[in-house]
Every structure is written in structure tokens, then in C-alpha cells.
Amino acid sequence: MGRPKNFNREGVLEKALPVFWSRGFADASLHELEQATGVNKSGLYAEFEDKEDLFVQSLRYYLENLEKKGLLTAEPLGWNNVERFLKIGPCNLEGQKGCFAVNSMREFAILPPEAVAIITRSRSKLKQLLAKNIEAERPMMDADSLAELVLTFFTGLSMEHNLSSSRSSIARKIDDLMDIVRTL
Amino acid sequence: MGRPKNFNREGVLEKALPVFWSRGFADASLHELEQATGVNKSGLYAEFEDKEDLFVQSLRYYLENLEKKGLLTAEPLGWNNVERFLKIGPCNLEGQKGCFAVNSMREFAILPPEAVAIITRSRSKLKQLLAKNIEAERPMMDADSLAELVLTFFTGLSMEHNLSSSRSSIARKIDDLMDIVRTL
DNA sequence: AATGTTTTGTACCAATCGGTTCATTAACCG
């Protein structure tokens, strides 16, 4: 059988993710990734093709875990889901700031094409989920258009997590937005 | 007197900016900057302290040129200024996408502190300008809160310029937003 | 315990990173 490895794929992704999250793809060095995961290059390159692959898998892991939370699929659909999504969406893991996928949009020029595709697809699905929740509230305004506005707001909110604004001011801002959209 | 140099500071910044803009700070190499500016390392390091300095000066140059446009200071103050700001703010130079300052927020962890300070200050001023324009329209809602919402929306909008969404859909989204805020 | 298998750690690789040094070249002034 041979020697058993003392790490599992998911554990590596869980520890590699924060590195990519906070440093980005270009500035996350193999050295950092070794330290964070506790697996050295030999192990990493045995498990993953290269740095790009590790990044893509980390991204997958991130989005899957986010989906599992079901922030936008809980019944009953409606504004409450949207509000919860805005509030706990952009900071769901171990003190990381913002949204990993949104952060990565900055690096599209140098990201593996697969990563770009994953993020694009994820945003598209997100928009649909938002639209369904909004639709359920039967607003005056077109649900799809409103969903796009909310997604853009979410994107901005995620970016602003990168600067040291207080958590309370962010919460207040979300409340302000929700007050508005509930009337539309 | 000696030999005159065949480049001027502003010309360098103008050509270095797109490199930092599209590649970010970490992934913009000295080699790229040499090629783009037409000035080699000798010249660059004679004019600027280091890469960080060149980045900071490029950022300054960017924000100054943006201010010169006076998107939010044109009289009369009001929603029209806000709308113009959203529409032509995030794509003001040579086919670049999004907003350079917003893009850079992703890299705060590795940016020179001065760059962080500049961007933070710029956003603060932007918020004030937005608030003044909103105040002029005497909305029902608190102008400062509304200004924050618009700034967040602008941030998200700038990020979304990085993905290949059609310009018309962005314009439509801005129209939708303006329709809403004008009623508040 | 011997064997076979697999995972480790280490050394190594070329390429590139930001940055410096210095000799060469070009322009101006007298």
C-alpha cells in the first residue's frame, strides 16, 4: 500500500483559500501556500497540477461552501433572504474580508480562464436567485432589473470590506438599502 | 547644462498608469513599465524612488485628472451630476476598464501605505461631493446615507466593468438606479 | 524482517523579480 499521506484534499483547500483570499492569485507565493497548508511543494504538486489549478480548486471549494449555506434558497423566499445574503455573504469564513469571488474579479487579466468562467457562472446564478426572491415579494419594479441592482450593490459592499470601515456602518448601510428596496 | 532627457514626468505617468490599472501593483513588472513608458530602468529610477513611488504618483495623476473633469462640481448641483458621474466616472482614460482606485482596493494589503491613504481620502471626498449634490435636490431621505449607498453602487459598478458585460446593460442599470433615487 | 509502494524533505532548476552600478553617449555652453 505504501505510506499514507497526512493531509486530505479538502483540508488543503480550506487552508489555501485564506491565502488566495487575502493576497490574491499573483501575490500568493508557493512558499506562503506551503506554510499555510502545512504541505510542502512535493505534496501540493502531487495533489494539484500547478498554482493555477490550486487556485481554481480553492475557488470551487469557496463557492460550494457558500452555496451550502443556502442564504438565498431558504423558504420562504423574499426580502429576508436578500438581507441575510447581504449581511453575512461577504464575510463567511475565518475572519476573511469581503467576497473571494468579487476580489478575484480584479485579476481577471491574469487568472486562469477556468476561474473566470466559474466566477461569471456563479454571478449569473446569484442574479437568478436574487430575482426569484424578489419576484416572491411581487414588487412594482421589474424583478430582474432589481436583482441586478442588488448584485451590483453586493459587489460594492464586498469591495468596501477591504477598507477598514466599521462593521456597524456597513450594517446600517444594508438596512438603508433594504428599507428602500422593500418599497419598490 | 548637459544632455536633456527625452521624456517628461507627466508623460511617463500617463503611460505607466494603464499598466498599473490593468495589471495591478503586484503584477505590473518593471519590464512592462519600461516598455509602456519607453523609458528604461535608469530613467525611471532617476525620476522616481522605486516601484511603489511610481505607483503612488500614477495614482495621484489619475485622481487629479479625474477631479479636473469636475463631474460632481458642475453647477447646478443635483441628480444630473450624480448620473454623469456614474456613467463616465469608471472609464475615463484610453479604453481602461473600471476605476483605478476601486481596483486598487483589492491590493490594500500589499500597497504602500501612502496609496491606501490617498484612496481612503479620495473616497471620503467623493462621498461629501455626492452628499452635496443629493442635498441640493432636497430628498426625503437623509442625504449622507444616500450618498453612501450611491458610492457603494459606484464601487460595485466599477468592479463589474472588469467582466465583459455590455456597455448598454450597464447604462440601463444606471438608469434604473437613477429612477429610484430621484424619488427618495 | 524483508519487500514493495508511496509520501515526504531537500536540493536544484531556469526565469524573473525589483534595484544598482557604471561605462558610454549625446547635448549644451563657452
Added chain:
DNA sequence: CGGTTAATGAACCGATTGGTACAAAACATT
């Protein structure tokens, strides 16, 4: 034209980059 001054290009620097090769070490099986 000659001398001074300053800008240029190229060679060079150590450190780090992502990535590979390989021998040593640790386990499971017989």
C-alpha cells in the same frame, strides 16, 4: 571645437518566483 554635464543602455546583483528531480523515510503487506 573642446570640455562639462547629464541621460542613456547594458551588464550585473541577490532574492524570489513557479516548478522539477530524486533520494530518504515511513508505512502496509507478506
